[in-house]
Amino acid sequence: MALAAALLFLLMLLHVLVVAPASARRRPPVARPGCRDSCGNITVSYPFGIGAGCYRNDGQQGFQLECHDSGLFPPRLTVSGFDHHLADLSLASGEARAYLNATRECFSSTGGLVDRTNSYMSLQYSVYRFSDAKNRLVALGCPNLGYFVDGDGYYVSGCMSVCRPSRYAMPGPCTGVGCCQSEIPADISFFGPYLRNFPPSKDSTAFTTNATSCHYVFLVEDEWFTYTDRVFLNRTDDFAVPLVLDWAVRNIDNCSAAGQNATDFACRSVGSQCVDATNGPGYRCSCPKGYDGNPYLDRGCADIDECHLKDEYPCYGVCTNTPGSHTCQCPPGTSGGATAKNGCRPKDNFSLALKTVVGVGVGVFMSVFMCFWLYLGFQKRKLIKAKQNFFEHNGGVILQQQMRSHRGAAEGGASGFKIFSEQELVKATNNFAADQVLGRGGHGIVYKGVLEDKTVVAIKKSKMMEESDIKEFAREMLILSQINHRNVVKLLGCCLDIEVPMLVYEYVSNGTLYHFLHGKELNTDTTLDTRLRIAAESAEALAYMHSSASPPILHGDVKTANILLDNNLTAKVSDFGASKLAPSDEVQIATLVQGTCGYLDPEYLMTCQLTDKSDVYSFGVVLLELLTGKKAICFSGPEDRSLVSRFVAATKAGTHEKLLDGQVRKEMGPEALEEVTHIVTRCVSVSGEERPAMKEVAERLEALRRYQRRPWGQAGGNDSEEGQSLFGRDMERGVEYMFGPQDVLDLEGGSTYTLSL
Incomplete structure (x- = not known):
């Protein structure tokens, strides 16, 4: 008897030692030590x-x-x-459930307010938000407009409830007849309810028929709102409703x-x-x-010890708990599915018929594999052939010949230009990943890339190219690669083994002049000297392309979005997507006018003939943007949309100084104002003959910079003789600029203007 009692005690002790740890693992602590849970x-x-x-x-x-x-x-x-x-x-779900009294207003038969209870709820500066997925706003009674506002008193959500005669009751719960509901937006932490009553009126029976004496508005959990006997249209008492709160570490x-x-x-x-x-x-x-x-x-x-939770993790074989998981296997000598009842069965012998089936299956698999391998080889050869065809069609062979010829004639002239493969550029841009996009434009998408030698570049992937452009593509690439100017983005190479060639440029790190002037990082304290320097550098780059390149190059789409800035705010003219080599023997008439509204030369628009004076007009608009800080086209406000037309109108009225940026007005003296007005006026002239050459514009801007640096050149200074010597023309105060009605062509609309003939 004593031996039996000792054995029973030993079994109970083993049960405590084995089962208790398993139970402890299933019940981990939820609160800090010594705290209520x-x-x-x-x-x-x-x-x-x-x-x-x-x-x-x-x-x-x-x-x-x-x-x-x-x-x-x-x-x-x-x-x-x-x-x-x-x-x-x-x-686990990050939710809490709270209670809130419904807001109530009761009225007499004449529409007068007789009773009101108001319950708002604030969660501001807390870890809670009203759940937009599990709550809805409900308004009961009719006629009733229920809504709520946020902590600043602004409207958030609401709905309108109007009743009908009982015999014309509409099917469906809470659809606006006697009761209405609406969803609420996310990230709401304040609930301020309001009701709007509509007193009885003879003008509209829709607001007086079957009206209720009390109206409610409340925020409620959607699972509670079942439209059962808990919700009565004619109730008049106070009641509380549950609502769901989302919580997080905030x-x-x-x-x-x-x-x-x-x-x-x-x-x-x-x-x-x-x-x-x-x-x-x-x-x-x-x-x-x-x-x-x-x-x-x-x-x-x-x-979790899944082996002790057979209801959740059924196992009818040998269960072994592992960290974060478990295994369930059939006992030795059996096979099948151990997670299903009677799923484990004794193993059968590997019969001859089964061996035959396996052998046939392996043979079929090998045959399919060989066919697939041959198909892959055929597709690879087809892809190589297609890339070769693209390379030849895009003028790759001609370009290679021209590059070798040029190197032989002038050592090192185009040694920095390289023809890249598509695979190199795919690797450089991480397969043209979305996070590598630098910008999007009318001609294509520009990606940031890193070549194998760690050189950071900008890769332009064009959307399409006209057949006529492809014929001249090789010659134009070789000429553009020879441009070597500190204020022009360097063309490093191109990729020709794809349908539409890609261009590789040097990477300029500080974004565009457009974002510098109009983006969130705008610095209103940008000095006049910095603005004039950017303008002068851009003008020098265009003058270089017009006068020093051989043959001359016309940009065709000069705008602030195509002028990049490096870390020192040095200007670099970019995007030759609309550029053309200036014709040497005959006039070329474009069949497609391309450009950007606000910058487009009106003479080019009317004649379809792109000239160097077209770039001068566009640069005049860029100079206006630098001096005024305003966009070339404005689509908001009552004022004229075109910056050029606003400038001309202000100049006529003698108020053009007010159009300038405040920092510019603060620094610019009267002589400098007259000079810069003279430059802009000539640049944006409708007649191309009246516009100066870019070389003259660059020289005048540089002279203006030198004059502005002098003490007498700043606001409040006075030395008109110095101004005359620097600018090379009479500087008279109060000069009146004469414009005719045809002197401005105001283009409004989208960002890019295209006219097909």
Whole structure:
């Protein structure tokens, strides 16, 4: 008898030693040591907590809770500082459930207000947001306009409810007859409800028929709102409704930013995963797959022993628990599916018939594999042939011959120009990844790339090319590659083994002049000297292409978006997508006018003949943008859309100085103003003959810079004789600029103008 009792005690002890650890693994801690982990039947898991040191304190309210269990049954769990009643709190879903009284207004038969209860709810500066996925705004009673506003008093969402006679009741619940509902947007932390009554009126029976005495508006969980006996159209009492709150760690915007501060990072358990919040800023944590517990606590995630949870993880064979997972295998000598009842069966012998089937299957597989291998080889040869055809069609052979001939005639002239393969550029741009895009334009997309020698380049992938352009492409590439000017973006090479050739340029790091003038990084304190230097450098680049290149090159699309800036704000003219080699023997008439509205030469638009004076007109608009800080075309406001027409009108009225940027007016003296007005006026003249050459414009701008640096050249200075000597013309105050009605062609519309003949 004593031996039997000893054996029974030993079995019970082994059961405690074996089963207890398994149970402990299934019940990891949820709160900090020494802290309450529940209030009534609600589990309180960290980062939430009751009492000092039991909750996450990161500057955002909402994690500190209070449990009112003195004399209350069941105990009441509230948010400290807000006194919101929480009915449920979920760590896994990131949700909490709270209660809020419905806002009510009751009226007499004449429409007078007799009673009102108002209940708003503020979650501002807390970890909570109203769930946009699980809540909806509801207005009961009719006629009734219910809506709510945010913390600043601005409208957020609402709906209108109007009743009908009972015999004409509309099918469907809460569709606007006696009751209406609307969705709410995300990231809302304040609920301020309002009701709008419509007093009885003889003019409209729609607002008086079957009217109710009381109207309601409230925010409610969609699962509660089942339109059953809990919702009555004619109710007049006060009632509370549940609503869902989304919570997250919100003292930082997302996981990426939070992970940089290991001390403050809320995901503490080893292997815990961070997930960005979907409703407002912030993030939440979760245990990895196969683990359970609290990821916000050190060692809070514990391995799930699936072998002890057969209802969730059925296994009818040999179950072995592993970290984060488990294995379920049939016993030795059997095979089949161990996760299904009676799924394990004794192994059958490998019969002759089965061997035959396996052998035939292997033979068929090998035959299919050989056919597939041959098909891949055929496709590869086809691709190589297609690339060779593209290379020849795009003038690759001619370009190679011209490059060899040029190197032989002038050593080193085009030694820096290279013909790239498509594979090289695909590798340089990470297969033309979206995060490598530098800009998009009318001619194509520009990508940032890094070549094998670590050279950073800009790769222009054009959308299309006319057949007539392909014929001259090789000659134009060789000529453009010879441009060597500090203010012109260098053409480094091209890719010809694709349908539309790609161009490779030097990389300029500081963006475009357009974004510098009109982007978010605009610096209103940019000095006049910096603006004049950018203008002078751009003018020098265009003058170089017009006068020094052989043959001369016309840009054709001069604008601030095609002028790049490096780290020192040095201007570099780019994008020769619309460039043309100046004709040497005969006039060329374009069949397609290309350019950008606001910059397009009106004479070019009317004659379809691109000249060097077309670039002068476009540069005049660029100079205006630099001096005024305004866009070439403005689509908002009552003022004229075209910057040129506004400048001409202001010059006629003698008020053109007011059009200038405030910093420019502050620094520019009267003589400099007259000179720059003279330059712009001549550049934007409708008649090309009246426009100066780009070389003259560059020289005048450089002279203006030198004059502006002198003390007498700045605002408040006075030395007209010095101005005359620098500018080479009479500088008289009060000069009147005469314009005819034809002197400005105001083009409005889209960003790019194209006219087919």
